[in-house]
Every structure is written in structure tokens, then in C-alpha cells.
């Protein structure tokens with residue numbers, strides 16, 4: 001099962017990131033991972049949080065545009081070329097990666113990577129067939145990372 | 146379809162040559178009248194170096210100076226009064242939403258010709274002395290009620306002088322007195338339709354057959370809705386207090402543009418910037434000259450309404466020139482890369498494409514080329530987690546706007562509530578080119 005990701009539209013202005021993270025902090029949302037895609041005019045902040053409902057509500061109340069989508073997350077094998085291996089498995093099966101970003105798990109300090117693909121289910125089963133586990137347990141809102 | 150009937154067939158079906166001769170004859174007299182009696186306009190003519198002796202017919206109209214709304218404000222209240230006040234029997238006035246109101250004076254002759262125009266409009270929608278005409282425009286200073294009331298009398302309809310508002314009473318009289326023609330604003334007509342439905346009436350329960358709706362902009366879609374909800378044919382009427390009131394032009398059974406009562410109100414279309422007269426069929430600002438009004442004779446009055454005229458033959462048999470429904474106001478018009486652009490056109494596209502009508506238009510000139518940037522607030526429907534989706538939405542919107550305007554804009558989708566909303570009228574246009582003049 002895929003992981004929920006929250007995306008927020010932000011103006012490309014000084015202070016807009018600060019404002020946004022403050023709103024999440026005030027709402028008591030625990031941010032696990034984030035990345036920002038930006039153009040000259042706007043940015044899209046994507047994040048994996050603990051407390052999706054709370055986060056969406058706080059952001060929408062503050063007037064932000066919010067989108068919830070699904071992404072595939074995997075723990076990267078602890079070996080040289082670990083990430084390359086995952087990427088090439090996906091590529092060889094024709095899975096197109098729209099974007100990707102990495103984060104660390106808190107408990108065991110392992111590197112995890114988020115992949116945005118068209119079909120999460122297909123990507124996950126391809127990875128599973130190749131012996132790579134996806135972080136499906138992250139779906140449960142309160143699952144420890 | 147019933148046989149067309151005219152209130153003044155000799156005028157309404159006159160040959161174009163005869164009409165032009167009639168207009169010329171009246172214009173010569175009118176120019177002499179305003180020159181002799183309105184010192185302000187006489188001074189304008191003198192500044193242009195033109196005298197009544199230079200005006201031999203409508204071919205000389207272009208030599209005369211324009212009158213603008215600013216002139217009327219400047220000369221408020223009596224500067225354009227062209228007869229002794231003792232000869233006037235009435236005033237009407239605009240609502241005066243922008244600055245000082247306009248007060249228009251009427252002699253009995255002026256009231257008569259105005260009411261004749263409204264009578265032509267009522268007969269053009271099939272009105273006869275058998276009809277019951279419910280006038281639900283406001284009465285008083287506003288021209289809507291008095292104009293249609295007078296026209297209704299002239300046709301010989303039983304006139305219900307309802308004035309606006311009091312929907313309960315409107316419906317009671319409509320039903321009990323069996324009103325067959327309704328005159329009001331299109332928004333009130335739509336409201337009456339809804340109110341009838343709420344009270345359990347079906348469209349066929351009323352005796353209405355036609356409606357004459359004007360005094361505010363309305364769309365073809367509104368026309369269809371009103372026609373359906375009231376079970377009638379809905380007709381447009383156009384007018385302005387400065388020229389007389391409703392009935393300057395009116396729609397006939399063809400519902401294909403409004404016939405201008407050009408024996409009284411001579412129309413021209415000009416380029417609002419160069420003030421050049423444009424040929425028939427071209428889009429520009431509508432200008433009227435009152436050919437035989439006595440008290441308040443506007444000559445080349447700039448209406449600010451953008452529209453198109455046509456002499457194409459009309460199936461109703463009237464030869465009176467037709468105007469299209471005004472497409473916007475020249476005050477708002479922008480000329481970008483030589484193309485006339487109205488903010489209202491952009492607004493229409495936004496609504497069609499599912500955006501809120503909050504936008505900012507920015508025009509500038511870079512390397513001698515005009516640039517058009519449109520800022521629009523993004524909605525959740527168009528937003529996803531990818532940059533690609535947002536830029537695709539921008540491209541799609543730019544494409545739709547290009548189809549409407551004929552020029553390519555740069556569309557910028559911005560966060561909600563970031564486009565400033567000012568008190569009252571929204572500031573929608575920033576024309577930076579003006580700074581360089």
C-alpha cells in the first residue's frame with residue numbers, strides 16, 4: 001500500500017516557507033519528510049507527516065491549496081549502489097519516476113526514498129518481486145518510523 | 146409567426162435613401178438649434194472651427210465635436226438646456242453611480258417622441274390594444290418606468306403601472322389582471338420566474354406572451370432561462386437617459402439585434418482612441434446624435450458602449466439600422482498589439498474554465514511589443530502535487546483566452562486570496578504602458 005503525501009501550493013516569496021511550517025507546528029503536526037519543487041513564480045511543498053487529517057485541516061483553514069496524493073516509499077538497501085539498484089529495477093519495468101526525494105527513519109537511521117510514480121500498486125509489486133520492501137507500515141497514521 | 150405590425154410603418158419601413166434625407170434635414174436644424182442655444186457647445190464648435198453653415202447633411206456629421214459624460218458633469222445641471230425652462234415639462238435622471246448624476250430635460254415634444262419609440266418597441270413584440278402591459282421598471286427619476294408606461298398608453302394597452310419590487314403584488318396583478326406583456330429588468334424577470342415557480346405556478350399558468358427587458362447587461366443564456374421560466378419570448382431594449390431613455394433601440398420578433406430609432410437618434414461607430422468614424426460592421430464606440438429633441442439635444446454623444454451596427458435586411462420588414470447588444474464599455478477597453486480587449490471577455494473565459502473571476506491584467510511594453518500578463522487564482526481542482534500539472538493548467542487557460550481574444554497571454558496561476566480585492570470596484574487592470582507616455 002502506498003504512502004500518503006500532502007502537497008501545498010506556495011508563493012515564491014520570502015517568508016512563505018516559514019509561515020507554512022509554523023502553521024503545521026502550531027497544529028501539532030509531526031513532519032517526517034519534505035521536499036520543495038519550485039519555479040520562478042511558485043513552489044510546491046510536498047511532505048510526509050504524522051497526522052494527515054490534522055495537517056490538511058490546518059493548512060486549508062489558513063487558506064492554502066492542498067492536494068493529497070499517494071507515493072511509493074522504500075528503504076534503501078545498506079550497500080553501495082543501493083539506490084541505483086532500486087531505480088534500475090523500476091526503469092527496466094518501464095515505471096516512469098516523476099520525482100523522488102529521500103529522508104531518514106528515526107528509529108534505525110536508515111535512508112528511505114519516496115518515488116512519485118503513475119501506478120503505485122504496480123511499482124510496489126515489481127519491487128516486491130525483486131526482494132525490495134516498501135514502507136507500507138507507514139500508512140498507519142501512528143506507525144512508528 | 147404573426148404578421149409584423151408597426152407603430153409608425155412609414156418610418157419603420159422607410160427606404161434607406163429616404164431615411165438619410167430625413168436625417169440630413171433634421172440634423173441641419175438641430176445643429177443650428179444647439180449652436181444658438183447652448184453656449185458651451187457653441188464654444189466647442191468654435192474651437193473646432195465649424196459653424197452651422199458647414200453642416201449640409203449627415204455626411205458632415207464627422208465635422209462636429211463630441212459630447213462626453215465629462216461635459217455633462219461639467220455643465221450640471223442646466224448647461225445643456227437648449228430651450229427656456231418654461232417650455233420643459235419633465236426631468237429624468239441617471240442613477241449617478243459614478244460622480245455627479247446627469248439631469249435630462251424634456252419638452253412635451255421630447256416626451257412624445259420618446260414614448261413613440263417605446264410604442265414601436267411594444268408593437269415589435271406583438272403588442273396591441275388587446276394587451277395588458279405590466280410595467281415593473283422603477284418609476285420616478287429612472288427612465289425605465291415612465292418610458293414604457295408612455296409607450297404602453299400610445300399602443301393602447303391596458304397599462305399596469307406596478308413600478309419595481311413588491312413581488313407578491315406583482316404576481317397577484319400578473320395573474321388576476323392577466324398581464325400579457327412584462328416590462329422590467331432581466332434580473333427581475335428571472336426573479337419573478339423563480340418566485341412563480343416557488344409558489345407552485347407552471348410557465349403556462351400565466352397569460353404572458355412577451356417581455357421587454359433592458360437597463361442592464363444580460364446574456365443569451367439568461368434570455369433562454371427567462372423564456373423557459375415565464376413561458377414567453379424575451380426581447381431586449383436599449384436606451385440611455387442622456388439620449389431619452391429606453392427605446393433608443395429595440396428588438397423585433399427576429400431577436401437578432403436591436404433596431405435603432407434612427408429617425409430620432411442618429412448612430413455612429415467610432416474608434417474610441419482615434420475618434421475616427423468606422424465603417425458599418427466594425428466594432429467600436431456607439432455615438433448618438435439626437436435629431437429632433439428640443440430641451441436636451443445631444444450631438445455626437447459618446448455612450449462608451451462598444452457595439453456593432455448592421456444594415457442587413459431584417460425578416461421583420463423594418464429598415465431601421467440594427468445594433469448588436471453592447472459588448473463592453475470603452476472605458477475598460479485595452480488595445481493590446483492592436484487588438485481590442487475587454488476585461489469582461491477574460492472574465493467569461495475564467496468562468497467557463499472553472500476559475501473564480503478574481504484576476505489581474507497587466508499590460509506593458511517590452512522592446513516595442515505589448516505584453517499581456519494575466520494573474521489568476523488557482524483552485525484546488527486544478528492543483529496537484531506536480532509542477533507539470535500547474536503549468537499545463539496555465540497553458541490550457543492561456544489557450545482558451547487566446548481563442549477568445551486572438552492574442553496570446555502569459556497566464557500566471559497564483560495562490561488563493563493573493564489578488565487584492567479593493568472596496569467596491571475591483572482593480573483588474575494595470576496598464577504600465579501609460580507610465581511611459
Ligand SMILES: [Zn+2]
Nearest residue numbers: 397399459461
Ligand atoms: Zn427586425
